[in-house]
Amino acid sequence: MHQEHYQKTFLVTGGTGFLGSHIAVRLLEDGNRVLLLARGRKDCNAFERVRRLLDWFDVEEGHRSRLEVLEGDLEQPLPGINVRDAESVTERVDEIIHCASDTSLSARKREQVERTNVKGLQNLLNFVQESRCRAFHLISTAYVAGKAGGLCPENFGWVEAFHNVYEETKFHAEQIAAKRCAQNGITLYVHRPSIVYGDSTSGKTLLFNALYYPIRTLHYFQRLYTKDILENNGKKAKEMGVGLNRNGKLHLPVRIESLDASGVNLIPVDYFVRAFMAIRKEIPEGGVFHIVNPRNTTIQQLVDYTERFFQLAGIRTADRSEFINRPRNGLELLFENQIHAYGSYMRDSRVFENSRTAAFLAKQNIVCPDFDYDIFELCMRYAMDVDWGRLLYPEENTTCVKKSPMDTKRFSHRKNVV
Ligand SMILES: NC(=O)c1ccc[n+]([C@@H]2O[C@H](COP(=O)([O-])OP(=O)(O)OC[C@H]3O[C@@H](n4cnc5c(N)ncnc54)[C@H](OP(=O)(O)O)[C@@H]3O)[C@@H](O)[C@H]2O)c1
Incomplete structure (x- = not known):
């Protein structure tokens, strides 16, 4: 050859x-x-x-x-x-x-x-x-x-x-x-x-883990309780303290543990x-x-972006000590259980030394963009368009799709989506 x-x-x-x-x-x-x-x-x-x-x-x-x-x-x-x-x-x-x-x-x-x-x-x-x-x-x-x-x-x-x-x-x-x-x-x-x-220019991705997973979990709660409110008088939502607020936004009472100066x-x-x-x-x-990115994105930023994009309210960050005084509610336990594996990446205070690589990349005009709301919005729009990966390949035979342990029709988690 x-x-x-x-x-x-x-x-x-x-x-x-x-x-x-x-x-x-x-x-x-x-x-x-x-x-x-x-x-x-x-x-x-x-x-x-x-x-x-x-x-x-x-x-x-x-x-x-x-x-x-x-x-x-x-x-x-x-x-x-x-x-x-x-x-x-x-x-x-x-x-x-x-x-x-x-x-x-x-x-x-x-x-x-x-x-x-x-x-x-x-x-x-x-x-x-x-x-x-x-x-x-x-x-x-x-x-x-x-x-x-x-x-x-x-x-x-x-x-x-x-x-x-x-x-x-x-x-x-x-x-x-x-x-x-x-x-x-x-x-x-x-x-x-x-x-x-x-x-960062189109929001397109093939993988919906890591960054996407906690947001996807909140979006799952949103779909679940909105349906319950619309079709079932919100019985389950009420049990979890979930309801519509005065502005018509869904209130999810979820505190997310966060450390000062940490982030993703x-x-x-x-x-x-x-x-x-x-x-x-x-x-x-x-x-x-x-x-790597020279700047971490804080959990507070992710919460703000998520509430804004999905029209949600009630989610906030909290210090570890707060959970000792007031233990997690049902929804928080569900959330924490879902995202447990990602905890060390969400509350990360590690700093990755990269002066040599950063200097080299800067010389090549290769600069990591800030993860701002515009980029978040692009990424989430794409995630919605393909239903978190389920619709990536419209002609796909469903037998090629991996299902997750917490799979419902709406929440199939395909680690490797192709
Ligand atoms: N994505 C991230 O955020 C990230 C961050 C840091 C580092 N990385 C590193 O980047 C690399 C790529 O990650 P990714 O995000 O692209 O992961 P990914 O989407 O999960 O892809 C993993 C690939 O490895 C293949 N694979 C797994 N076991 C195999 C085997 N026994 N023989 C042949 N192929 C096998 C998978 O094949 P199947 O499709 O058949 O399962 C898939 O093509 C990994 O080394 C990961 O550690 C990724």
Whole structure:
């Protein structure tokens, strides 16, 4: 296969995921060839899943012709692809971008998360070792900082304690990649984004977790109790202290625990992709890169935005001590239960050191936008348009949709929406 028509050949894992698909599309648009590792699902093979994604991105035919889908699974040796394909990939691939990951935060899923994030990485690194590839990009997370407070360094420093199995396995994956790449003369890039939301110019996203999840929970309450008020005299709403106020807004008595000077570190996916592309192109020696927002968004800001957009009232932030004096009401318990896993990201006082990356990105004119109301509104409009991901692919066979434990028809939670 001649490569002179292409810029470069990349192997991208996690091709059906949020960041993997955005990176792959950008590489194609830049004239590269992309080999995309993707899994099939029961009633939806990898090729069909990728086709839907390309339609969602509106990728031109010319670019699609430079994409090859490799149906595979990182839990297998040779990432599950057949030997002939594997040989051809090792001969052609210039750079590998490893986006695949199990992003579950649940302790119950420990074994699965370890299999994907640690064993899967090892399988991939065995494969890389046999290939002509000399640059390996690991998409990690700023949260490998774990429970370390204060300033989190932009290096491979040791961390002792983590909030969850996701952080822990991502940390170990970094350590393994650093060792193996050094042994094999492969340049390693560790990209550490904070929490990624949709596109800051269109609001489009493929994933409705993290930032979206608490807001989606409040929106779920809104739909549930509005229906109850309209159709059932508001019996259930009254029991929860929910009702319409004088301005016709739904009053949800929900206090959200918040710490002073804490908040959520949010970056839009378009910023992440631009930063990633510039780092890979312009920093040949590799390294560790915090791709983060210099400013956290406070919980109070998110509450204000949510009340304004959804026409809600009664939600407010509260200090931990307030819950000791006045324990959580029924609605607050429901809310807290839903968002429990995200607690450490919502009340985050960690600061991600990134002076080197920030200076480099600023020179390239790549600046993280503030998460202001205009961007919030764009993101929520999109979330509403696609019903939190349920309508992303209108022609989708419903058997391709993952259902959540708290699923109702209205609240199906698809972690990986494609
Ligand atoms: N999104 C964020 O806010 C964020 C923030 C910081 C860091 N990150 C990091 O960025 C990377 C991408 O995250 P994301 O948000 O794009 O997650 P995502 O949408 O959940 O995508 C994860 C991808 O990994 C694939 N995958 C999981 N297990 C696999 C296996 N055994 N074999 C092959 N593929 C497998 C999934 O395939 P299926 O579709 O088949 O499940 C999916 O394509 C991850 O490493 C994550 O840790 C993300």
